Amino acid sequence: MWLLLAFTSAFLLGFYDVFKKRSLKDNAVLPVLFLNTLFSSLIFLPFIICSAMGQEWISNTIFYVPVEGWEVHKYVLLKSVIVLSSWIFGYFGMKHLPLTIVGPINATRPVMVLVGAMLVFGERLNLYQWIGVLLAVASFFMLSRSGKKEGIDFKSNKWIFFIVMAALTGAISGLYDKYLMKQFNPMLIQSWYNVYQLFIMGGVLMLLWWPKRKETTPFRWHWSIILISIFLGAADFVYFYALSYDDSMISIVSMVRRSSVIVSFIFGAMFFREKNLKSKAIDLILVLIGMIFLYLGSK
Template sequence: MSKVHIQFYFYFVAFLLTFGFAIVAGTVHLNLITILLGAFIGILNANGNIQMSKAFEKGPASLTSPLVGTNIIFPILCAGVVFHEHISLIQWVGILIMLGSAMAIQYSSDNKGRINYFPWMMRVGLAIFSFGLLGILMKTSSYLQINSLDILIAMYGGGSVYLAICSMYKKEKWQRSEANIGSIVGFISILGYSSYFYALKTGTASIVFPIVSLNCLVVVLAGVLLYKEKLKRYQMIGVFTALLGIIFTKI
């Protein structure tokens, strides 16, 4: 199935749901800054996913996920330097532990297939840039006290337009199954990003970002429970150190 088509469906369904809810509730307060900021966030997220999927095709999967995961360093540094968030030394230790844990969990010792290094590094670099800038803009929107629902509407709307253009360029065959999966992901995405924005508004972004990066734990546990996969020893260590990192940030 086309990754672009699945993303388009989930963006479009999420846009219809958020915009429809805002119309019914009478809470639409879109302005130029909100539209531009939200649309840019949506485009960066969609492009980051596309670049990461292409990086998997070009190079070693064992390194792609943990390398792309390092993008979270940029919004963390931005939150500290630009937005002057105070992080204690022990919290910094927790942040570094969580970042290391996320990379260890996603790392795979299997390294099969031919590696085309230059295209792979270019795709990885673009994915890191997209996701890193995305995090900075999300923090910016919460700093400006922009309504999360307005940002989500602009984000899903802008992403839908971008992905529609990408799909016309790629000219891939459309499938019904893509719409089904995309619609489900759209529902989940609304819940996830709504919680993400709320956490950034009410919590410390430098701690929120690394905690959210541990979403890989869900994938790992699903692989164990649903697909009977076995965790490697370093992944088990990563899971336990991730929990330790969270505890450190709460001290």
């Protein structure tokens, strides 16, 4: 069941990347990210309020948010800081790079999670799963060659560095999620970490963007900004419940989630008219074959 939830999360995450790319086109990054945290908080705020008021209709559902003190919320706050760091790197990188480059790079994030899962949680992979991981690593190196055709040098391009840092902090977040889901209610984590992110991002916006807003890229509203929050909220909701299963493996869940690259790649080719699709398609095929081996290894 947890594997099916992971694939569902991946599908939703693909659309999240597409709407994020559309929202960032010729737009100021920090206001878009702030609005993402705002709308995400508004989605979950009713569940927090209704749960705190003790309303019966929510008490026995998966949407119930337990009332906890600082001993629990300090872990949620740390989760917010980690995720927001990943988002800031990722949003800036995605704005300046083709979606067909960003997607496959993000697809290699589970390799970092794998190393951490083996060291921290003692997870072990079988032969099929190792094949899937090695194919993902190979796709990253092949992608660097595809990027050079567009003048993107993986060694010196700072936006590549941003995407890699987003992947690294995202991997740390994934490992932390595994720990949190074994300790606390999934709805508590998802709802409150969005709220904390709103306040943190509000401070970042006022300190870094607002004073220089007239000197940088202007902010333009687009309807796709709302869809970022909707699809991310749905993807994370399914993801957290996948991790709540006792037999779930974060190394596998994280890898499966990266199959979202299929959706983002298709939209990058059809709607954003990105280049060098043939060579990038080979990288994508390697990722997909890796996903198949991971699926076979987890049965």
